[in-house]
Amino acid sequence: MSETTREPDARRLATDARDRVRFEEDALALSDQVYRVARHLVGSREEAEDLMQETYARAFRSWRSFQPGTNLRAWLLRILTNLNIDRGRKLQRTPDQQPLEEGDYFLYNKLEETGDGLSDEDRVVQRLSQQDVVQALSEVPHDFRDVIVLVDLGDFSYADAAQILDIPIGTVMSRLHRGRRILKKAMAESAVGSAR
């Protein structure tokens, strides 16, 4: 008698434990992809590592609030973004004066002006080191950088990025548009500057 009443309980616990193990494995399997995005949402590797640990600690605690079948990578990055804001990023105000931006073709046109006989593609590689690009990205104000990092590096859709950052989709689009221009301007300065 008592066995039959306890059995469903035991089964429920076993299912629960199995779901949790599965969740933790799935989350860990995504950690490399999450890190590649997280690394550029913050300024340094140390910050990214701290934030990853906080994120995973929280995710493992609140795994029940994840809805199976939805996008786990987006869910993890939503936690990470919120933790990042909690850590006081809100306090680093975006400067009142937004960087001036140029048109979408600014970098292309700047490089073309150098008239060095190289192909368009070779010019980029020739003029910009990996470090120049990392530096240029880090110079983009964070509101703009966040969307570039999520969409262009993390391959998130506009809708996912909107949900992760808790901003309207139209804001994702406008920040992406301006952010890419700001990034290209920073790269152009680096590329043409180093050409002289």
Place this chain on the structure above:
Amino acid sequence: MCNCDECEQWMQPYMDRVLTDAERAEAEAHLDDCAYCRKRYHFEVHLRQFVRQSVDEPIPAELLHKLAGLRTPLE
């Protein structure tokens, strides 16, 4: 020759694959016709790839180990 202000407006959405079918067809017809935009389109595609590769940084093994250590211990 094309109206290049207009091209600048659809280039990024085209690359993001968010144009409607009709808009995309129009963009592609234009790319076929206009060498000015075609060059810039190829450049933009290449540039995006270049940025991605340049900033790519895999998770440090030590961090991965630390994250695994945060798992709930099995009973």
